[in-house]
Amino acid sequence: MAYMSSLMSLEHGGISGWLEELYVLPAWRGRGIGTRLLARAVLQARRLGWKAVDLEVDRDHRRAEALYPVHGFSRVPRRRFCLALS
Numbered sequence: 001m002a003y004m005s006s007l008m009s010l011e012h013g014g015i016s017g018w019l020e021e022l023y024v025l026p027a028w029r030g031r032g033i034g035t036r037l038l039a040r041a042v043l044q045a046r047r048l049g050w051k052a053v054d055l056e057v058d059r060d061h062r063r064a065e066a067l068y069p070v071h072g073f074s075r076v077p078r079r080r081f082c083l084a085l086s
Contacts, residue, residue, distance in 0.1 A: 002037040004045065004053065012051040019055035022064070034067055042071065056080060 001023045009016040019041060024033045045053050055073070057065045069075070 002041045004041055006048070006050065009051065014051040015049065016052040016054065017045050017048075017050045019053055022055075034064065035071075038067060038071055 001021060002019070003021040004017045004019050006015055006017050008014070019038075022034060022037055022041070024037070042053060053073075054076075055068070057068070
């Protein structure tokens with residue numbers, strides 16, 4: 001499953017996306033499914049004219065982290081903060 005949302009980004013100069021979730025069932029991992037999901041998500045973002053796709057990798061998901069640089073994603077040196085409003 002891949003889920004992306006869009007937003008107007010000053011940083012990227014237009015509509016960009018956030019890859020909120022890329023999930024493959026544990027029994028199906030290591031078969032290239034994540035690669036195909038990511039490729040399809042990026043293709044759809046390009047079709048929509050998005051300027052960029054951002055994502056984050058949770059500390060507990062280091063195994064998945066290797067997938068992104070292979071597909072052209074660059075590491076961004078920043079820390080993320082969140083304020084829960086509910």
